[in-house]
Amino acid sequence: MLCIEAKGLKKEYADVDQVIRVLNGIDLKVESGEMICISGQSGCGKSTLLHILGLLDTPDEGELKLLDKAIPKSDKEMALFRNQAIGFVFQFHHLIEDLTASENVAIPAMIGGMKPSKALSLATKLLSEIGLSERTKHYPNQLSGGEQQRVALARALVNQPSIVFADEPTGNLDPAHGLEVFSLMKSLNEQSGQTFVIVTHDQRLTNFATTNYILQDGILIASN
Amino acid sequence: MVLGIVISVGILSAGMNLFEGYETTLRSLLLDSIAHINVQSSYMSYMNEDDTLIIKRLIADNKDIVSSYWTLSSGVIAMHDGHVRGSQLRAYEEINGVLPYKKYVSTGKSTPSNGQIIVGHYLARDLGLDIGDSLTVMYPQINRLSAMGLYPSSKDLQIVGLYRSGYYELDRSLIIAHKSDADALLSTASKISAYEIKLKPQSLDKADHLAKSLEQQLGVRYLAVSWMQYNQGLLSLITMEKWLLFIVFSFLVMIAGLNVISTISTVMYDANSEIALLLACGATHKAIGSLLNLRIAVVCIFSVVSGQLLGALVSWMVVKQSFYHLKGDVYFIDRLTLHISIQNQFIIFACAAVIVLMCIKFPLSQLRKLNVIQILRYR
Numbered sequence: 001m002l003c004i005e006a007k008g009l010k011k012e013y014a015d016v017d018q019v020i021r022v023l024n025g026i027d028l029k030v031e032s033g034e035m036i037c038i039s040g041q042s043g044c045g046k047s048t049l050l051h052i053l054g055l056l057d058t059p060d061e062g063e064l065k066l067l068d069k070a071i072p073k074s075d076k077e078m079a080l081f082r083n084q085a086i087g088f089v090f091q092f093h094h095l096i097e098d099l100t101a102s103e104n105v106a107i108p109a110m111i112g113g114m115k116p117s118k119a120l121s122l123a124t125k126l127l128s129e130i131g132l133s134e135r136t137k138h139y140p141n142q143l144s145g146g147e148q149q150r151v152a153l154a155r156a157l158v159n160q161p162s163i164v165f166a167d168e169p170t171g172n173l174d175p176a177h178g179l180e181v182f183s184l185m186k187s188l189n190e191q192s193g194q195t196f197v198i199v200t201h202d203q204r205l206t207n208f209a210t211t212n213y214i215l216q217d218g219i220l221i222a223s224n
Numbered sequence: 225m226v227l228g229i230v231i232s233v234g235i236l237s238a239g240m241n242l243f244e245g246y247e248t249t250l251r252s253l254l255l256d257s258i259a260h261i262n263v264q265s266s267y268m269s270y271m272n273e274d275d276t277l278i279i280k281r282l283i284a285d286n287k288d289i290v291s292s293y294w295t296l297s298s299g300v301i302a303m304h305d306g307h308v309r310g311s312q313l314r315a316y317e318e319i320n321g322v323l324p325y326k327k328y329v330s331t332g333k334s335t336p337s338n339g340q341i342i343v344g345h346y347l348a349r350d351l352g353l354d355i356g357d358s359l360t361v362m363y364p365q366i367n368r369l370s371a372m373g374l375y376p377s378s379k380d381l382q383i384v385g386l387y388r389s390g391y392y393e394l395d396r397s398l399i400i401a402h403k404s405d406a407d408a409l410l411s412t413a414s415k416i417s418a419y420e421i422k423l424k425p426q427s428l429d430k431a432d433h434l435a436k437s438l439e440q441q442l443g444v445r446y447l448a449v450s451w452m453q454y455n456q457g458l459l460s461l462i463t464m465e466k467w468l469l470f471i472v473f474s475f476l477v478m479i480a481g482l483n484v485i486s487t488i489s490t491v492m493y494d495a496n497s498e499i500a501l502l503l504a505c506g507a508t509h510k511a512i513g514s515l516l517n518l519r520i521a522v523v524c525i526f527s528v529v530s531g532q533l534l535g536a537l538v539s540w541m542v543v544k545q546s547f548y549h550l551k552g553d554v555y556f557i558d559r560l561t562l563h564i565s566i567q568n569q570f571i572i573f574a575c576a577a578v579i580v581l582m583c584i585k586f587p588l589s590q591l592r593k594l595n596v597i598q599i600l601r602y603r
Contacts (some may be wrong), residue, residue: 051597056504076508083506090600094501108505155505167601 002068003163003195004030004053009062010218011048022048023059024218030211032162035189035196037206039223040215046199047167049215053197054165055082067162083112087156087194091168093148095140095155101127101147102136105154112159119158126154130184146177150184157188166198170205182208225487228480229527230534233576236473237535240568242542243466245561251459253391253557255428257328258451259295259420261435266447270296270415275446276317279419282441288427288434293317293324294416296406302343302399303360303378304351311347311397313361315406324422325387325400331355332385338402342385346396346552357383361399363409377409390559392552470571477576481583488520488587492594499591500599513588524580528573535572536564 009026012019022045030036040046051057052064055071055078064071067085072078087108095104105123110116124136130150140148149169156164166185170178186208189196198209206212212223263279265271276294283289293316300313316323318335326334329342332355336342343359353359362378387398407413423431431450439448492499502512543562552558 047597047601054504056600057597076510079503079506079508079511081506082504086506088504088600092600094497094600096498096501107502111502111505111507111511 001032002029003032003034003066004028004197005063005065005068006053007063009049009052009059009064011045011052011057011060021218023052026062026218026220028053028213028220030195030197032195033189033193034210035186035208036198036211036213037209038197038199038213038215038220039201039203039206042201044215045218046215049220050165050167050197050199054086054088054163056088083108084159085162087159087161087164089149089153089156089164089166089169091171093140093152093172095148095151097140100137100139101132101143101151104140104151105158108155108159123154123158126158127151130154144177145173146180149173149177149181153181153184153188157192157194160192161194163195163197166196166200168200169198170200170202175204178202178205225480225484226523226527226530228483229477229524229576229580230531232473232476232480233528233531233572234534234538235476236470236576237532237569237572238538238542239469239473239535240466240572241535241539241562241564242560243462243469244565244568245539245543245563246555246557247459247462247466248563249390249559249561250462250557253389254455254459255425255451257325257389257391257394258455259418260423260428260431260451261421261438262418262449263421263438263442264418264447264449266445270412270417271419271446273414273416276416276419279438279442279446282438283421286434288423288430290422290424291319291324292419292421293319294419296403296410296412296415297417298363298406298410300399300409301362301364302347302351303362304353304357307351309347309350309397311344311361311399312394313363313399313401313406313409315401315403323400324420325389328387328389329385330388332383334385336384336400336402336405338404339381340384340402341381341405342387342398342400343383344395344398345386345388346392347398348383348386350396353383355383355386359383359399361401361409377411379405379409381405390557392556392558395558396552474575474579477579481579484520484524484580484583485587488516488584489590492516492587492591496594496599499594500596503594503596504600509592513591516591517584517588520584521581524584525577528576528580531576532569532572539564 006026006028009023011023012021026049038046048057052059072081102120102123105126106119109119109122127133127136132147132150135143135147143151170181173181182205185196213220214223273294283292295314295316297312297314300311302309302311316325323335330345341359348354358380360378360380362376364376381401387400388395432452435448435450439446499512539562543560550558550560
C-alpha cells in the first residue's frame with residue numbers, strides 16, 4: 001500500500017524583496033514499511049517538505065495523499081488524523097519539563113482519548129521496550145540528550161502511527177548517541193513495519209534507509 | 225494576576241458594602257425619626273387640637289398606618305453659659321402613655337414633665353450640658369410685654385434625658401419639652417403645628433398616594449406632605465452616587481483584567497513550545513483553548529470570590545475602627561455602617577467575572593496565530 005503519495009508539491013516564501021521557492025514540484029511515493037532519508041544542504045527545504053507531509057504545513061500547489069486517503073479538510077479531522085496516523089520526532093526533543101518521561105510519552109494517547117492510567121501504563125511499557133525502564137519517573141532534565149530523544153521517539157510511537165516523521169532526530173546529539181537513536185528507529189521499523197521519513201544531515205545514517213533522497217533546488221532526487 | 229483581581233474586587237466590594245451601609249442606615253434613620261406624612265395647616269399657621277379629631281377619623285381604618293400623633297414645634301435658641309445654638313423645640317402627643325421618640329432616648333427619662341426637657345446628644349455635648357443641668361430656651365419672637373417693653377419669651381428647663389437617634393440633624397438640634405412648657409414659650413395654648421403619620425415599613429412607598437388622598441378628603445384648609453416630597457431627592461442622589469462609585473471602581477477590575485491579558489500572554493509565550501507540541505500530537509486549537517480557559521477561569525473566579533471576602537473583611541474593619549468618624553453635619557449620620565447586600569454581591573461577582581473572563585478570551589483567541597512550525601523547528 002502506498003503510504004505517502006505526493007504530486008507536484010510547491011511551496012514558496014516571501015522574503016524582504018524576493019520570493020523564495022523552496023519546493024518546486026516534489027513528487028514522492030513511499031510504500032508502507034519503508035524507511036526513507038531525505039538529506040540536502042541547510043535551508044534547502046527538507047524540514048518544510050517534512051512538515052507538509054506531516055500535515056503541519058500546507059503546500060501552495062500539489063496533491064498529497066496519506067495512507068491512500070485525501071487530506072482531511074477540517075481542523076478537527078486533521079488533528080484526529082495527525083494523532084492516530086502520524087508520529088513526530090523533532091531535532092529538539094520538546095519534552096514537557098514538568099512531566100515525567102512516562103507522562104510525556106502518554107500525551108498523544110491521552111489526546112486521542114485514552115484513559116490516563118491506561119496511557120501511562122502503555123507509555124511505561126514502551127519506555128521499557130526501548131531500554132528506559134529505569135527512567136520512567138525521571139523528568140527531562142534528569143535524562144541525557146540521547147535518553148531525551150529516545151523518550152521523544154517513544155512519544156511518537158505510543159499511538160502506533162502508520163508513519164513517523166523525524167526532523168533531524170540526531171542533530172542535537174553526539175555521534176554515539178545519534179547512532180544509538182538511529183539504530184533504535186531502524187529496529188522499530190523492522191519490527192513493526194511502520195513507515196519512517198527521516199530528514200537528516202548525517203550521511204552516516206543514510207546507510208540505514210531503504211531509500212535515500214537528496215533535496216536540491218526544490219526537487220527531490222533519489223540517490224540510491 | 226490573582227492579587228490584582230483580589231485587590232480590585234476587594235476595593236469594589238468594600239466600597240459597595242460601606243456605601244450600601246450608609247444608604248441603608250440613613251434611609252432607615254430618616255424614615256424612623258421623621259413623619260411619613262405631615263398634615264399641617266395650608267395657611268402656615270397653627271392648627272387647633274380639635275382639628276386632629278377630623279384627621280384621626282379619616283385614617284382610623286387605614287391598615288397602612290402604624291401610628292399618628294400631633295406635634296407642636298418651632299425654631300428656638302438654646303443658651304447656656306454664654307454658648308448659643310439654634311434648636312428645634314418639639315412637644316409630642318402621648319399615645320397610650322408612650323411617646324413616639326421613646327426608643328431614641330439614650331440616657332435618662334423619656335417623658336419630660338412640666339419644666340423638664342430632653343435634648344439632643346450633640347446639642348448637650350456642644351453646650352457642655354448633662355442630665356440635671358438647666359438650659360435656657362428662648363423663642364426669638366417679641367411676644368411678651370413688660371414694664372420695660374416687649375421682649376422675647378424664654379424659660380429655664382431642666383435636662384432629664386438625652387436623645388440620640390444617629391440622625392445628626394436631630395441629635396444636634398432637638399429639644400423635646402412638655403406641651404405646657406412649649407405652649408408657654410410659643411404662646412400656643414391648645415394649638416399644634418402638625419399631625420404626623422407613621423406608615424408600616426412595607427407601605428412607605430405609598431406615602432405620596434396616601435398624602436394626596438388625605439389632602440383631597442381634608443379639603444383646602446389642610447396640606448398633607450409625604451416624606452418623599454422632602455427627602456426622596458436626597459435618597460435618590462445617594463443611590464445614584466453608589467452606582468457611580470460602582471462604575472468607577474469597576475475600572476480597577478478592568479485594569480486587573482489587563483493584567484490578566486498580559487499574564488496569559490506571557491504564560492502562552494513561555495509555554496508555546498508545549499502548545500505547539502500538543503498541536504503536533506493531534507490536539508485541536510479548541511481543545512487547548514478550552515483547557516487553558518477552564519484552568520484560568522477557575523483561578524480568576526476564585527480570585528473574584530476571594531476579593532469579595534476581602535472586601536467584606538476590609539469594610540468590617542473600617543466600620544470597627546475608631547480613628548475616623550463621619551462628619552455628621554456633612555453626611556447626616558456620624559458613623560460608618562456595613563451592609564452586605566446579596567444582590568450587590570451578585571452584581572459585583574457577575575461584572576467582575578464577565579470582565580476577567582473576557583480578558584481571558586482575548587489572549588486565547590491568539591492561539592490560532594501561533595507559528596507551530598517555527599517553534600518546533602527552532603526552540
